[in-house]
Amino acid sequence: MDRDTDEKQSLKRDIDQKVFVNRNVTLENIKCYGFDMDYTLAIYKSPEYESLGFELMRDRMVSVGYPHEMLRYTYDPSFPTRGLVIDTTYGNLLKVDTNGNILLCSHGFKFLKGEDIHKYYPKKFIQRDDTDRFYILNTLFNLSETYLYTCLVDFFTRCTRYTKCVKTFHYYGDLFMSFRSMFHDVRDAMDFIHNSGTLKEQTIKNLEKYVIKDPKIPLLLTQIKEVAKVFLATNSDYNYTEVSCLTCPGSSKKSWRSYFDLINVDTRKPLFFAEGTVLRQVDTDTGKLRIGTYTGGLQHGTVYSGGSSDIVCDLLDVKGKDILYVGDHIFGDILKSKKRQGWKTFLVVPELAKELQLWEEKKNIFEEMKRLDVFLAEYYKNLDSGNQDCPDINAIQTRIKVLTYRMDMSYGQMGSLLRSGSRQTLFASQLVRYADLYSSTCVNLLHYPFNYLFMAPPVLVRPFPSHVHENKIRESLHRCMYEGFVAAMMCLCTKMIFCLLHMNCYEM
Numbered sequence: 001m002d003r004d005t006d007e008k009q010s011l012k013r014d015i016d017q018k019v020f021v022n023r024n025v026t027l028e029n030i031k032c033y034g035f036d037m038d039y040t041l042a043i044y045k046s047p048e049y050e051s052l053g054f055e056l057m058r059d060r061m062v063s064v065g066y067p068h069e070m071l072r073y074t075y076d077p078s079f080p081t082r083g084l085v086i087d088t089t090y091g092n093l094l095k096v097d098t099n100g101n102i103l104l105c106s107h108g109f110k111f112l113k114g115e116d117i118h119k120y121y122p123k124k125f126i127q128r129d130d131t132d133r134f135y136i137l138n139t140l141f142n143l144s145e146t147y148l149y150t151c152l153v154d155f156f157t158r159c160t161r162y163t164k165c166v167k168t169f170h171y172y173g174d175l176f177m178s179f180r181s182m183f184h185d186v187r188d189a190m191d192f193i194h195n196s197g198t199l200k201e202q203t204i205k206n207l208e209k210y211v212i213k214d215p216k217i218p219l220l221l222t223q224i225k226e227v228a229k230v231f232l233a234t235n236s237d238y239n240y241t242e243v244s245c246l247t248c249p250g251s252s253k254k255s256w257r258s259y260f261d262l263i264n265v266d267t268r269k270p271l272f273f274a275e276g277t278v279l280r281q282v283d284t285d286t287g288k289l290r291i292g293t294y295t296g297g298l299q300h301g302t303v304y305s306g307g308s309s310d311i312v313c314d315l316l317d318v319k320g321k322d323i324l325y326v327g328d329h330i331f332g333d334i335l336k337s338k339k340r341q342g343w344k345t346f347l348v349v350p351e352l353a354k355e356l357q358l359w360e361e362k363k364n365i366f367e368e369m370k371r372l373d374v375f376l377a378e379y380y381k382n383l384d385s386g387n388q389d390c391p392d393i394n395a396i397q398t399r400i401k402v403l404t405y406r407m408d409m410s411y412g413q414m415g416s417l418l419r420s421g422s423r424q425t426l427f428a429s430q431l432v433r434y435a436d437l438y439s440s441t442c443v444n445l446l447h448y449p450f451n452y453l454f455m456a457p458p459v460l461v462r463p464f465p466s467h468v469h470e471n472k473i474r475e476s477l478h479r480c481m482y483e484g485f486v487a488a489m490m491c492l493c494t495k496m497i498f499c500l501l502h503m504n505c506y507e508m
Contacts, residue, residue: 015356017447019439021454022432025324025344028451032318033224036269036327037234039140040348040442042244043212047077049203052210053144056198057189061148064185069159073151079109080146081414082351083427085128086135090120091153091179093146095414098429100128103420108154111413128426135183138330138427140350141190149186153179200240207247216443217248221259227450229316231262233272233325235332238265238303239287257284257301262315266305269329273336276308309341326442330427335434347435348442351417356440358410369403372396 035041054075062070085094092112095104102124105112117124126134137146156162156177193199203210224230234241241263245256257263268277281290282303289305298315313319320342327333328348337343359366379391400421408415418428431438437454439445448454 013447015360016353016440017444019346019437019444019448019454021437021456023436024456025436025454026452027324027448027454029322030228030324030344030450031322032229032231032316032324034231034233034312034323034325034343035442036325036329036333037232037236037241037244039328039350040326041217041232042247043214043217043350043441044140045210045212046350047075049210050077050140050144050147051075052202053141053193053199054148056193056202057144057148057186058151060189060192061152061185064189066152066185067155067159070151070155073148073155075144075147077143078412079150079414080137080143081412081417082138082140082142083417083425083430084137084146084414085126085426086137086146086149086183087120087126087133088135088180088183089133091182092120093150093153094126094134095420096126096128096426097420097423098426100126101423102126103423103425104414106150106414108150108157110154110157136426138430139332140328141194145186145190148189149183152182152186156182200236204240204243207243211244211247213247214443215248216446218259220443220446223446224450225259225261229261229318230259231264231312231316232260233264233267233269233309233312235267235269236265237287238282238284238305241265242284242287255301257303261300262298262312263303264305264307264312265303267307269332270336272307273309273340276311277306279307279311280305309337309343313341324437330430330434335430338434338436345434345436346442346445347431347438348440349417349431349438350440352438352440355411355416355418362407362410365403365407369400369407372400372403 038044051074058070058073062068081095083095085096086092087094091107093106094102096102102117102121105117105120112120128134128136137143157164162177221230232241236244242256248256264272265282266277271277279294280292281294282288282305283290284303294304309320313323321344323341324344324346325333325337326346326348327337328350330347334345334347338345375396376393379393379396383391404421408420411417416425418425418431424432
């Protein structure tokens, strides 16, 4: 018996090496692997890279007329997280669930509570489809943008030179600055540092400081190419792509281009997954584009600019269902490639490394929250609609709130990327909906054979009674604790447990 247990343990992967499953993917059927570059193959150091982006945007804002006092702000990585929403009308930063219910709200660096939130949002709810007002900050590049906007709101709220109105700040009675105009100025600053090449130039000047050299990246690409085709699709230009790929250890021994069957730069995703742009060849000696539209077949070693996902399929002679695309951008990479092309998707979520670490360190808090959940079930187990007396659960509710706050603060000021208390965040719901697989790094594919079946069990359609099968729930949760990261994170909600067991239970 002990021998069987030891053998099973030896087959289990460390939790930081795992690839998590939302929908079945059979690697044996994957004929082509596609990769994004930024934050996927080119792995940036955090928070150094986000701090660089923040400083460049902040300096740009000052150069176009914003107060020089803004230069006093420096990037604080403990504040922003992905998946937050900017309310451009009131200047608030919101953390919401999948339906738009508000989980957290801050105005600048001041967190609003209770009545203060109700003044802005009487129902503690936002219409997420009002994209003119609400802007979702889903990308890793958005982290520095999130923090800069928060700094602006903080400055204009606290500065005595400005008189606060409901939606605008009036300056000396003549000039006014709205939260919406601040937002657009931050967006313009973000576009400027990317489109002008400023961010890339500063990155190239100090690659050691901003880019991680991972020797496993060339190994991963080499092993994949033995069993399938490999392509690169990045929005970056050729010159930056070459410098970034040359940072990979081992690329000095062979051309970095040899790791790929097809290389597409300047793809302009998400447009790449729709009508795309003109496909042109790149002169690799000069980095400039050759004249004319390329209409021929695949030429190995050639670098292409633009194009579309349909052109990729034609050049590589594969169908959408045969492709597994790996990227970090939940909208530009994952959602569009799945909805428009039917590609299998692998989302890179670097923050998972920290979330997994905190789960290991704070699992005693999760255990207590789980016990409190069981106590609540016991209180109500024998009650029905005929009961008039309400159990006194104030003490349990208070304790749950305390534990939830302690857990959330372990992640940072905005809490976990995936949850707030027992509730899924907007980012978590998008991850579940659009990513077939996800992990903290694409390198974790090395820990699985290329004929592996990533399998998720079927989802129960009908509601599951919260007390009848309580023991089964606890037993199932115990079995999955180390096999299902997100399931353990959300153990307070029975319905959510089954949703997340669907993602992870069958993955070893």
